Amino acid sequence: MSEVAVKASYVFLAPLAPAGRGGTTERVLAALREAIISFELAPGEDIDKLAICERLGVSRFPVSEALARLQAEGLVEILPQRGTRVSRIRLADVRQSMFIRRALEAQAVRSLALDHDDKLLPALERNLRYQQAAVEAADRRGFHLLDLEFHLILLDALGFARVKSAVEAARANLDRVRRLLATPRRNTHTLAEHQAILAALRAGDAEAAVQAMEAHLDAVITELVVLAAQNPALFEDL
Known part of the structure; x- marks a missing residue:
């Protein structure tokens, strides 16, 4: 790829504004x-570090540091003598991350159904009103943030x-997956699943809360398997 083409491929990166000392690596x-x-x-x-440096207006050091941290998160691969590339999604890692979330969040709602303070339900209700508005506006990014x-x-x-x-x-290992699945149809289903969780909490029904949370998280894996079969180039272990 020519230098012009490489630079053009990073137009989605906004040059970083000048800042005081420190914080450059975090922004990169x-x-x-x-x-x-x-x-x-x-x-x-493949990732061209020099082109990224030029696009962002920074030295090589913060870019190298950022890529090392992204490697630790499983988002990039640094290959000795070969360069750096974006990691493909590993279904095995996604399943493991979802297993952790399912176990912990199901028990979280079980506990909250039995005992929670007066602020919880109004906070969830307000969040779901905004989720409804995001669904109606087809605001995929806004809905993603409200889901989080x-x-x-x-x-x-x-x-x-x-x-x-x-x-x-x-959850950090699931962010790409959630973006892939964030279709208008999936967001509508997610909203309904969140509403079921809230209804169980409002009723003080611990078992219903657990079932609603597990169904919500299981739906992600079910849809991901279908998506992976349709888009094998995005995945590592098909």
């Missing part, structure tokens, strides 16, 4: 992570910091 990391999660940088695509917030509200209400950290770590 955020920009590259979003590009990978949004599929601007596609699974299996719904689960964070539950984890914050639970009040177990280590459980929240474990769920967030597992």
Whole structure:
């Protein structure tokens, strides 16, 4: 690929505004992570570090540091003597991450159905009103952020910091998958699944809350298997 073509391929990266000392690596990391999660940088695509440096207006060091951290997150592969590329999605990793989420979040809603403070239900109801508006506006990115917030509200209400950290770590590996699945149809189903979780919490029905959460998370894996069969180039282990 020519230098002009390489640069053109990174037009989705906005040059970083000048800032004070520190924080450059974090900003590069955020920009590259979003590009990978949004599929601007596609699974299996080679990454040209020099072109990224030129596009963002930064030195090689923060780009190299950001890529090393993305490798630790499983989003890129750094291949000795061969360069760096975006990792393909591994179904085995997704299944493991979802297993962790399913176990912890199901128990979280079981506990919250039996005991929660007065702020939980109004916070969830407000979030679901915004989710409904996002569905009606076909705002896929907005819905994704509200989906994340719904689960964070539950984890914050639970009040177990280590459980929240474990769920967030597992969810990081699922971000690309959730973007892939965030169709208008899937978002409509997700909204209904969230409403079922809220209804069980409102009724104080622990078993119904567990079943609703498990059904919600299981639906992701079910749809992902179908999607993977249709898009094998995105996946590593088909």
